[in-house]
Amino acid sequence: MASITAxxxxxxxxxxxxxxxxxxxxxxxxxxxxxxxxxxxxxARHRVGALAHVVLPESxxxxxxxxxxxxxxxxxxxxxxxxxxxxTTGLVAKIAGGASMFATSGPLQIGSNNVQxxxxxxxxxxxxxxxxxxxGVKGRRVTLxxxxxxxxxxxxxxxxxxx
Amino acid sequence: xxxxxxxxxxxVEVLQALFASATHDASTxxxxxxxxxxxxxxxxxxxxxxxxxxxxxxxxxxxxTMVVLSLEGEVGxxxxxxxxxxxxxxxxxxxxxxxxxxSPEWSDLEKSALTETGNILGCAYMNALTxxxxxxxxxxxxxxxQDFGASVLQQALMAQAMxxxxxxxxxxxxxxxxxxxxxxxxxxxxxxxxxxxxxxLHSAP
Numbered sequence: 001m002a003s004i005t006a007x008x009x010x011x012x013x014x015x016x017x018x019x020x021x022x023x024x025x026x027x028x029x030x031x032x033x034x035x036x037x038x039x040x041x042x043x044a045r046h047r048v049g050a051l052a053h054v055v056l057p058e059s060x061x062x063x064x065x066x067x068x069x070x071x072x073x074x075x076x077x078x079x080x081x082x083x084x085x086x087x088t089t090g091l092v093a094k095i096a097g098g099a100s101m102f103a104t105s106g107p108l109q110i111g112s113n114n115v116q117x118x119x120x121x122x123x124x125x126x127x128x129x130x131x132x133x134x135x136g137v138k139g140r141r142v143t144l145x146x147x148x149x150x151x152x153x154x155x156x157x158x159x160x161x162x163x
Numbered sequence: 164x165x166x167x168x169x170x171x172x173x174x175v176e177v178l179q180a181l182f183a184s185a186t187h188d189a190s191t192x193x194x195x196x197x198x199x200x201x202x203x204x205x206x207x208x209x210x211x212x213x214x215x216x217x218x219x220x221x222x223x224x225x226x227x228t229m230v231v232l233s234l235e236g237e238v239g240x241x242x243x244x245x246x247x248x249x250x251x252x253x254x255x256x257x258x259x260x261x262x263x264x265x266s267p268e269w270s271d272l273e274k275s276a277l278t279e280t281g282n283i284l285g286c287a288y289m290n291a292l293t294x295x296x297x298x299x300x301x302x303x304x305x306x307x308x309q310d311f312g313a314s315v316l317q318q319a320l321m322a323q324a325m326x327x328x329x330x331x332x333x334x335x336x337x338x339x340x341x342x343x344x345x346x347x348x349x350x351x352x353x354x355x356x357x358x359x360x361x362x363x364l365h366s367a368p
Contacts, residue, residue: 016214017317017324032217032224034314035321055213055317055324065328068213101310101318102231102241102303110321139314141224156226156310 015053018068022050022080023146030143033097035111037070037118037134038142040094041077041127042149043086049146050077054097056110057117070117078125093122094131094151094163096142111135131163175331177361179208182333182350185291189335189348192287196280200257203284203348206336210329216320220332220349222312228269229315230281233303234289238296238359240352241319242288244281245312247345251277254346274307281305284348296359322353331357 013021015031015038023029025047031038033053042049052073059069066072078088098115115134122129133140133153141154151163183205190203211219228251230244246254249263255273256263258280264273282305289300308315323330335348352360 014218016218017216017320018214018328030224032311032313032317034311034317036317055321065213068324068328099314099318101308101315102233102306139311139317141311156314 015051015067017053018055018065020050020052020067020073020076020080022048022077022084024048024084025147027146028143029146030141033140033142034099034101035097035114037095037097037111037114038140039070039073039077039118039122040096040142040144040151041081041091042094042144042146042151043081043090044092044149045090046084046086047146048081048084048086049144049149050081051142051144052077054114054118057113070114070121074118074121074125088125088127091127092130092149093127094144094149095119095122095129096133096140096151096153096163098134099136099138099140101137101139133161133163175208175210178331178333178357179205181291181295181360182208185288186335188291189284189287192283193280193337196283197254197257200339201254201344202338204336204338206334206347208331208333210331213320213324213328213330216330216332217313217316220316220334222316224311224313226309227312227315228277229308229310229312230278230305231308231315231319232281232285232305234356235301235303237353237355238298238300239322240350240356242281242285243315243319243349243351244277244284245347245349246277250345254280269307269309278305278307288348288350292356292360296356296363298359316349316351319349319351323351323357326354 029051039052059072066076098111143152153161186205232242252263255276258276333350337344337346
């Protein structure tokens with residue numbers, strides 16, 4: 001798990017559920033999202049980026065898998081980016097995901113809770129959310145390009161969006 | 164966090180026995196529905212780390228046609244029937260007794276043929292589960308989705324993800340006259356359902 005939750009690379013990587021990847025130019029980090037939220041952080045001057053595949057909003061003190069929860073994921077991404085020289089100043093966030101895929105309402109409205117929590121945490125850190133593509137009922141494939149910070153969002157049966 | 168099962172855990176073997184029986188019932192129902200054409204086998208019951216589940220099930224960024232049936236409530240789960248485009252189209256065509264449609268949009272009739280297939284399979288599994296845990300299960304109507312397979316599986320895994328970092332997956336394969344098809348049924352029980360199944364199997368005479 002550690003190799004995925006704390007992956008640093010210059011190679012392209014796919015980030016699985018609860019994973020975090022931190023990478024430098026020219027890597028591209030991608031993830032396929034449903035109700036999970038993809039949180040991309042990018043520092044243009046250092047040309048480093050991070051992508052977390054957040055599954056649930058709150059860790060409630062559980063820290064073994066930091067990428068799984070919004071609160072621990074964002075803290076861990078910031079820590080790893082700082083180690084690569086990219087402080088909070090100059091970081092920009094882009095987020096996608098948080099869909100409600102199934103027709104039944106069910107007990108879990110995790111998607112919207114994930115989006116809300118991620119938004120609150122980024123605002124609390126003073127990180128600007130430069131783009132978002134969230135909610136709805138369709139899955140998304142996202143790709144963060146660490147050479148320029150572009151965040152491509154592909155949606156099944158719809159036009160792609162570049163954030 | 165509750166303790167989780169390993170692949171060698173006897174509780175996984177218990178679930179395997181249950182799903183082998185349920186798959187037999189589902190295979191009988193499917194064989195009847197398709198006039199003897201299609202049968203099912205249980206491929207695996209496995210516990211997989213949450214992070215790698217999509218990779219291990221080879222549900223990457225491929226767009227799939229799926230029928231989803233939810234068992235609502237705490238003792239519940241999600242059943243996902245997946246097809247690639249051509250296999251889904253062929254099944255619908257054979258059920259409707261006409262050549263496969265090649266238009267980009269699925270017709271209502273094609274969708275209906277697939278959701279009915281999901282209904283038949285789902286009922287066979289749910290009947291087996293109901294007999295085992297002696298509890299009323301409330302399935303949703305089956306619904307048709309075309310999306311990334313990983314996105315749909317992710318949503319199905321949410322209930323387990325809230326309490327575990329390992330998830331239990333039951334995967335079924337389909338065969339047409341012995342030839343393996345690119346269709347799958349993935350059943351994702353909630354943690355409460357998993358506990359209820361294991362408890363019922365252990366208390367069985």
